Amino acid sequence: MSEFKITVDGVEREVPSDTTGFKLFESKTIVAIRVNGELRDLAHTVAKGDLVEGVEISSADGLNILRHSAAHVLAQAVQNVNPEAKLGIGPPIKDGFYYDFDVVEPFTPEDLRKLEKEMDRIIRAGQRFVRRVSNDADARIELANEPYKLELIGLKGNSDAVGEGSAEVGAGELTIYDNTNPQTGEVIWKDLCRGPHLPNTRMIGNAYSLMRSAAAYWRGSEANKQLQRIYGTAWPSKDELKAHLERLEEAAKRDHRRIGAELDLFSFPEEIGSGLAVFHPKGGVIRRVMEDYSRKRHEENGYDFVYTPHITKSNLFEISGHLGWYADGMFPPMKLDEEVDENGVVRKQGQDYYLKPMNCPFHILIYKSQSRSYRDLPLRMFEFGTVYRYEKSGVVHGLTRVRGLTQDDAHLFVTQENMEQELTDVISFVLGLLRDYGLTDF
Structure with a gap:
């Protein structure tokens, strides 16, 4: 087998042509590799001249990979419990992750506990995350029962429209991640995703928690359907999870909304x-x-x-540019000043007035x-x-x-x-x- 040179964490090495990230890094704390600046799975095969770095699970990128993998397991658990659930998106976020679902009934706290038990089962099974390159046509066939994934495929390459869905599709090749049985290789579940992911579900461990659920509009637009979002958090160790939950508890004690109510300072009447x-x-x-x-x-x-x-007439905000750049952040206009005679004929056209945003x-x-x-x-x-x-x-x-x-x-x-x-x-x-x-x- 031929060999070539690559650079690993700043050190030049000569390696066989079939070398993957698994062969370069034995430490279990390395969960992915960065190849020429791009994040890749440990299963990625390197090429001649590549600059390769290991990604520690405790690093910012490592935590995102851990949490994104946990989001996939959550989505699999939801569809195991409720096969009719349709998948939205599930990106990593600060200190955690979320996944959006189209379901008939909102999730309850009891549902979250049931889902955690199902996630535990999937994690213990050690399913492998396997990256697979696809194309628009094949992906549409595979994901024909997932309308939101089909919409993302149609938006591929439009980063502004995709938004947080960029964790699933981007400007490059289209990929699907299969969760496979580690013994047989059978595909158990799959999702449209750019990756990378942990090598297997077992690496998520037990330092995760589903925190809460909330309603969220698909792709953040109130013009779209309202989905149900589940938030979770995941950490490399139980101690880190415990410390995070304690920080949240302390922050809740200092929450200005709670203090405002307790001290009778302000309120938000429905x-x-x-x-x-x-x-x-x-x-x-x-x-x-x-x-x-x-x-x-x-x-x-x-x-x-x-x-x-x-308030002011719309003309002022047209001149200032606010209507051109900021209309979505303004309240809808009020139609005023119209004059109508006794026959219903408009004698004077009305004008749009806006509450001022600036x-x-x-x-x-x-x-x-x-x-x-x-x-x-x-x-x-x-x-x-x-x-x-x-x-x-x-x-x-x-x-x-x-x-x-x-x-x-x-x-x-x-x-x-x-x-x-x-x-x-x-x-x-x-x-x-x-x-x-x-x-x-x-």
Whole structure:
């Protein structure tokens, strides 16, 4: 058998032509290889001149591979328990993974416990993850009963449209991962996927947990069907899993939503709508003190306080570019000002009005309201401007991701000659104000 040279973790080696990652790395902590910068399974056969690195399970890439493999096992478990379930996507995410399913009934906590037992069985079986190259036509036949996979195949190469589905299809070749019986090689389950994966399910071990379920729109669009998403977490060891769960428990104790309710500071009444907070008297006191201090600091630094309305005609946002670039993040328009006579004939066309997502165009209109000279500059405008943004329901989160918020917002009008000094001053001012509020992690 012929041999050739490759570089392994910075060291040149001469190896047989059938060398795989398994032969290069004996350590069980190596779960994949990076070949010429691309992640590959350990079963990948190297070529002459390749630059090869081992991927440790505890590294960022290694954890993603572990969690992506756990997501596949979850999907297999769901279809074992419910053969009618249709598969969405299942990427790794920060500290865990998720998988979306089209099922008739939402998952319950009891369902998650049953699924963990089925995952345990699959993991103990040591099924192998085997990569197989396919093509659009063959994959469509194989996955004919998986409508969401067929849609992803049609989007292959369009990274913007695929979104988090990029874990399954990309611009390159189309691949399917088979979960096979380690003794017979029989294909037990399969999924459209780019990989890479762990060599086998046993390597997932028992340091994983299904955390919760939630509704999620297919490909993140409210125009699509709502699926059921299961979130999970997976770690290289039980100790790491335990430490993660303890961190979550401590974070829950400090969760501002919980503290806000316990201290009677604010709430999100269902009658008002998702992401729209009301501040109670105690919360109002805190907010007023913070606003008063911010107003005082701004005025000391030469800012003039202004007020602007909450809505405007669409034309303003067309000029500013917001409608062209940000329409999906804005609330739908209100049709106003139409005049109709007694016969139902429209005498005056109505106009679209929008809740404002930004304050910028309003401040520019104030600047344009009269002739200005360079002697008027710098002109620093500031307001507590309330804006509205149509955040998707799945990302709304307490006071950190809302649909209505008040910004301490400012816009500076300066000469080109003074721009560098103004930028230096405003950055120093903003960082100083944040420090005054006790915020230093920036």
